[in-house]
Amino acid sequence: MEREAVLVGIDVGTSKVCVLIGEVGRDGSLTIVGKGSVPASGLKKAVVVNIDQTVRSISGAVDHSERLSGWAIDRAFVGVGGQHVESQNSRGAVAVSGHQREVTREDINRAMEVARAVSIPSNREVLHVLPRGFIVDGQEGVKDPLGMSAVRLEIETHIVTASATAVRNLAKCVQAANVKIDELVASSLASAEAVLSETERDLGVAVADIGAGTIDLALFLDGSPFKTSVLPVGGNNVTNDVAIGLKTSLQVAEDLKIQHGSCDLSTVAGDEQISVAMLGEAAGRTVSRLEVCRIIEARMRETFEMLRAEIRSAGDGILPAGLVLTGGASQLAGAAALGREILDMPVRVAGPTGIVGLTDNIMNPAYSTAIGLLFWGAKGLESGEASHFESAPAHGLPARVRDALRNLFP
Numbered sequence: 086m087e088r089e090a091v092l093v094g095i096d097v098g099t100s101k102v103c104v105l106i107g108e109v110g111r112d113g114s115l116t117i118v119g120k121g122s123v124p125a126s127g128l129k130k131a132v133v134v135n136i137d138q139t140v141r142s143i144s145g146a147v148d149h150s151e152r153l154s155g156w157a158i159d160r161a162f163v164g165v166g167g168q169h170v171e172s173q174n175s176r177g178a179v180a181v182s183g184h185q186r187e188v189t190r191e192d193i194n195r196a197m198e199v200a201r202a203v204s205i206p207s208n209r210e211v212l213h214v215l216p217r218g219f220i221v222d223g224q225e226g227v228k229d230p231l232g233m234s235a236v237r238l239e240i241e242t243h244i245v246t247a248s249a250t251a252v253r254n255l256a257k258c259v260q261a262a263n264v265k266i267d268e269l270v271a272s273s274l275a276s277a278e279a280v281l282s283e284t285e286r287d288l289g290v291a292v293a294d295i296g297a298g299t300i301d302l303a304l305f306l307d308g309s310p311f312k313t314s315v316l317p318v319g320g321n322n323v324t325n326d327v328a329i330g331l332k333t334s335l336q337v338a339e340d341l342k343i344q345h346g347s348c349d350l351s352t353v354a355g356d357e358q359i360s361v362a363m364l365g366e367a368a369g370r371t372v373s374r375l376e377v378c379r380i381i382e383a384r385m386r387e388t389f390e391m392l393r394a395e396i397r398s399a400g401d402g403i404l405p406a407g408l409v410l411t412g413g414a415s416q417l418a419g420a421a422a423l424g425r426e427i428l429d430m431p432v433r434v435a436g437p438t439g440i441v442g443l444t445d446n447i448m449n450p451a452y453s454t455a456i457g458l459l460f461w462g463a464k465g466l467e468s469g470e471a472s473h474f475e476s477a478p479a480h481g482l483p484a485r486v487r488d489a490l491r492n493l494f495p
């Protein structure tokens with residue numbers, strides 16, 4: 086395979102830091118050539134709360150991936166999560182400038198600038214200004230206006246912002262691990278790249294990446310995101326409830342959840358018993374599996390109700406392709422069934438697809454963000470002049486360098 090670029094994705098999650106090195110082929114294929122995943126410490130609900138611990142976690146994952154691949158990582162696409170990630174939609178209009186009145190790239194950039202000029206508080210960092218569509222002389226639904234004859238060009242954009250301090254702390258940790266930042270990418274938009282089909286995005290779909298501490302959510306319509314947000318709940322809440330409800334350690338609760346848990350109570354027999362090795366108890370006791378699953382179901386029900394409220398607030402019945410669940414906690418048995426019941430829309434659980442190479446252990450919903458970061462980077466290469474790179478983060482963070490070949494040095 087002829088290689089076009091080598092890209093790196095770093096997902097700094099609440100429970101793990103994952104570094105992936107991927108080769109993008111000229112044919113657009115993505116081959117994983119290096120990976121490192123280590124348990125994370127120093128983060129709370131996807132926000133850095135301890136710099137030293139976070140730097141150590143990132144360095145650990147970077148080291149693993151470098152040793153495995155023989156590459157030295159210079160720069161990476163980095164996911165941004167946490168409840169501080171928010172979005173808004175904004176329009177910008179300009180008069181088409183040239184003598185011929187033909188829309189040029191410059192007109193599009195000017196329209197983007199106008200849309201971007203909405204008042205964004207100084208404590209917010211703009212992560213993305215994504216074009217959603219154009220209105221050319223009143224004609225809506227134009228996807229690519231370049232070269233069209235027109236007098237007035239209007240752009241609709243989706244703007245994703247994040248807390249400037251949270252972003253700065255994350256950037257600081259990545260840089261302290263000796264990695265420069267190609268681009269900061271909202272985690273939900275990265276996960277979307279790994280699990281959504283183009284058809285789903287065109288029809289209208291939601292993706293929810295349920296992690297340990299947060300749910301990264303993005304809603305798509307006509308091929309582009311129109312709402313990006315993060316809910317402050319995740320698999321850890323489920324584990325905590327089990328630990329409290331059954332008076333076990335968190336580790337025992339986590340094992341119970343993963344090995345025996347389900348949120349589809351119709352599949353759990355009333356008389357099933359699980360023997361649990363209790364902390365500080367020599368002889369294991371038994372617990373009722375139904376009791377475990379009732380606790381899990383209650384929390385998951387509440388979680389899906391939160392998702393429902395968030396999705397409905399953006400508009401009712403506008404997502405015919407339904408909800409795609411990913412993230413580590415989406416693997417809970419019965420999650421899709423409960424989601425369908427509560428949200429009353431199609432729900433599927435998905436892991437990343439479309440990659441080759443060192444795929445062992447990463448074709449799993451927990452790695453959607455990390456893999457999606459590579460797809461995001463690859464998409465930027467493909468489109469060359471991709472506008473989302475023109476809106477690379479401001480405030481002194483490194484802007485996207487187009488020559489991705491120089492991302493790494495062997």
Ligand SMILES: Nc1ncnc2c1ncn2[C@@H]1O[C@H](COP(=O)(O)OP(=O)(O)OP(=O)(O)O)[C@@H](O)[C@H]1O
Nearest residue numbers: 098099100101131296297298299320321413414417
């Ligand atoms: N088989 C499984 N069944 C149920 N839950 C699981 C399973 N495997 C992992 N989990 C849960 O997934 C969560 C971790 O998911 P993930 O790795 O996506 O989180 P993260 O990216 O580190 O966190 P966040 O995105 O919130 O920052 C944990 O809460 C874990 O209990």
Ligand SMILES: [Mg+2]
Nearest residue numbers: 098099296454
């Ligand atoms: Mg995550």
